[in-house]
Amino acid sequence: MFSISLGADGAELRSLEPWQAEEFLASMDRGRDFVGRFIGLADAVTDLESARALLRGYADKAAADTGRIWGTWVDGTLVGGVLFRTMDVPNGNAEAGCWLEPAAAGRGLATRAARVIIDWAIRERGIHRVEWLVSSENEASIAVARRLGMTRDGVLREYFPHRGRRYDVEVWSVLAPEWRAAQDAS
Template sequence: MFAVELGDGAQLRPLEPRHADEFLRHMDRGREFIGRFIGLADAVSDPASSRAFLRSYAEKAMADSGRIYGIWLDGTLVGGVLFRTMDVEQGTAEAGCWLEPAAVGRGLITRAARRIIDWVIDERDIHRVEWLVSSGNTPSIAVARRLGMQRDGVLRGARLHRGQRADLEVWSILAPEWRAARVLPPTSG
């Protein structure tokens, strides 16, 4: 197992099925906050669904079609980043994130996302990394901007979440853009 230091007492580590109980406790602490824009909080609601969710990502990792990483702050799981999808043959991946309220405002998601995007571009030769986000999720849109992503467009009414339709923004960065941005000083966050 590996751990990547994110600074300020935070670490990025693979989130594995053995973390199911801890993952569920984390979801319980942040369920309403996390669930405002993404379905993860509704999908992980009991021990069985927590194990199944993490098992599905272990299977994706084995198939090289996705990854999931937890963010631990002072030893407590507080959020995560993932590649919801990865298509190595086509050179595309969709990144995403979540965070519980206690960890907001520390730049953890931006730092963690930078690490996984570095990995997927450098090690897996992914050409395009996408970030799909509800138009109302301004913190996640701010992360996409800090990562240097461009807004490709808006899929109107594309997401049904908790009985409500929402527009879905598609943000992306291409490998040459990502590599060029690494020679510049990083933005804060």
Template sequence: MYAISLGDDGAELRPLEPWHAEEFLAHLDRGREFIGQHIPFGTKAVDVDSARELLQAFADKRATDTGSLHGLWLEGKLVGGVLFLHFDAERGTCEVGCWLEPAGAGRGLVTRAMRILIDWAVEERGIHRVEWQASSANEPSINVARRLGMNRDGVLRESFPYRGVRQDTEVWSVLAPEWRAARARAWK
């Protein structure tokens, strides 16, 4: 379908579809502890069938234009992904997110992939507000939001119970005019 190069390091952004269930499960198994530090992504995918169900749920979201899932491959190996958790073209809003296994961390993969997703959302789909939510304890995720030029809108105090602790959730966003201005400055 598509494979978008993310640079000279062999990284690619590709669709993550139900037929990737075995590869997706193997990826989750490699990174389950790392991924699960701050988010419950993939916790219900414990076998090929449940992995396929998760991927199918996002394929259904893509079909209804309400979300989508995209994998990050590094030298042919799935190491993480980015997603539109919520996508509302009518209201011009979306929420983006990500996850990585250790082999993909610290390489800028999420930032590079997210620039492609946000650019597409703003320029192709007319999205006005792109939102990013992360636990205040998830510094790598907060740093991605900063690198993307997002502004911190606020903190939802103790809004997310996870692993027996109520986590603060930071809400970050970038508006279409801000995105375009930041992109123009970067291309000078």
């Protein structure tokens, strides 16, 4: 299997595909409460059928070049992932996101994995603008956006209904020239 090392701690990034639905569901079950605080993924993946359907949907998006999903593994265990929820290659726009089990949080995994996929999208796919949409209350994800060198574009007030409540959503972004300059300098 193809993988990209995310550092010396045994972390790696790999495609997450429909045949891995059981592993994906097990990871989601371990992190459901933590992941579900701010994103709907935990509510969308509740059994093997829904896990397989979500991964099949991303396989279809990959085939159509409109989205992608990757898993983050540590020592052979799936602990989270990153994705392009949307990719509009002709117009050069993509929306990135991430999730992690609580045991994997706080180790820089989301930042390292997101850095890999953003670099790929900008350098290989010609994406000009990568967005990161995040609940204003999700401090960990906002910290990832900052570490990625993104700029806070604004707030969509009460934009996202989730579990009976409406959340403000911050829009963060990085443009290809900014990304290249920052990555080439480091």
